[in-house]
Amino acid sequence: GENVEQHPSTLSVQEGDSAVIKCTYSDSASNYFPWYKQELGKRPQLIIDIRSNVGEKKDQRIAVTLNKTAKHFSLHITETQPEDSAVYFCAASKETSYDKVIFGPGTSLSVIP
């Protein structure tokens, strides 16, 4: 079955710097890759997603890139702010298989003011 790895497990950056979180997946049939942000004590919330027919997607300060050949995808946050501090989860699934959303173990991001 699908396996999703995520690195690093913790990341600390200075406010204003960029942060990059990388994920790899094992099932070449996976074609949908969402990213979730979870603040302390709250529910995971979708922040951006990408499908396999797209190589990159941006939404203001966040962007996601996908390399299908290498089976990895990354989250990029630019001009980080203290409110970006949270745990970020990547996930992978096949769009037609709604039961198989596999999450990575998470990255704890700390933005230092």
Add this chain to the structure above:
Amino acid sequence: DAGITQSPRHKVTETGTPVTLRCHQTENHRYMYWYRQDPGHGLRLIHYSYGVKDTDKGEVSDGYSVSRSKTEDFLLTLESATSSQTSVYFCAILIGPTDTQYFGPGTRLTVL
């Protein structure tokens, strides 16, 4: 909040007792999910449902059962709770048209 709630939000119970967690949604979404979240493991799927009385197992289903007798309610039952089931449990629904998962507020369960 996409009309999804969970109850109870917190529960402390003893080993060997049965526990039922409830997930309630108000918008008639077909797919509902139960996850557990533990440090270092991310979110792991326990069971999911694709309609009334239609359920299937996820990757960590041992020790858990589910039921969905109405579209709006998805129940997770621990028949005999163990300490290894201490966790935060999240319910999720699948929302179209982008088919993204939206999570409930979570239930923190402690089994002593």
